[in-house]
Amino acid sequence: MATPLPAGLTAGAYEIDPSHSTASFTVRHAGIAKVRGTIALTTGSISVGDDLESSSVSAELDAASVNTGDANRDGHLKSADFWHAEERPVWSFISSSITADGDDYAITGDLTINGVTKTVELETEFEGTAVDPFGNPRAGFSAEVEISRKEFGLTWNAAIEGGGVLVGDKVKIALDISAIKKG
Template sequence: MATTKWSIDPTHSEIQFKVKHLMITTVTGYFAKFNLEVETEGDDFTKANKVVFTADVDSINTNNEQRDTHLKSADFFDADNHEQVRFEGKDFEKVSDEEYKLHGDLTIRGTTKPVTVKVEFGGIVVDPYGQTKAGFTVDGKINRKDYGLTWSAVTEAGSIVVSDEIKLHAEIQLVKQA
């Protein structure tokens, strides 16, 4: 069967992360610049032979410039030395008609670890412009310290400032390439 190439539709996709702050609220951030390339056999994503996602660390945005600067610093992502976050999918496992697990390797700050994320397949449609699109919702979580993002602080009252667990959420729309 022929290989089908898919690329991200950045205007209909978003990549977010959520982290507990002071253990009482959740702060949401996102990457404004990212890319995703997928190759499948036909339109069957369970037979994907390439899934490569990258996000530009310098595009991180939490709606707070001071915090964003800190996240880009050597305390966290170290954007000067590690420009991208990278995920390479290895296996797209079907759990049910709409639910899948994507297993792969996530690289942050030069450290690569295996990760499994839950994927909800929204389906494949042809848009009003004749483009074939596929939609996915992706959820997962990682421990930031596993990737060398170890900065931590404790308040005077003993509360942790930033949790170790980071929740990942993405809304992905892919466009089939001609």
């Protein structure tokens, strides 16, 4: 049975607008604080079919664009200790299914970080549609997922005094997407 599209969303090809979309992450530091950062969402497309099951999403992010507000930390994240940004500059997501999850949506797909691909499920909200001042139809979405950085080969860490480690394993990733309908 086909699941209808959210009210207001129409079938067609949408291009993710990098200048109005963000990808951010949060990870625990020293067990007591959270470090937040962003990574540039460089390209992406959303193919909206006549129903959810015939729809799909793909996106790419630039690992070298990390910004945590600290140039030294950003440099360390880009290094071989973490992201190998010179060797593996592109992170990607390609959906395999989209399903309704109550009032929200679950987008399942393959997330590739640091050359490692794992299946994840993005908890997604449809934020609505609008026509911008230039006449472009837009659709908005927000999504979240929590990953284990170790599962993506991101294992660097350091012990801290009193026990524990410097960098937590769980990383929360949040996306805020504005996509422009083409044609």
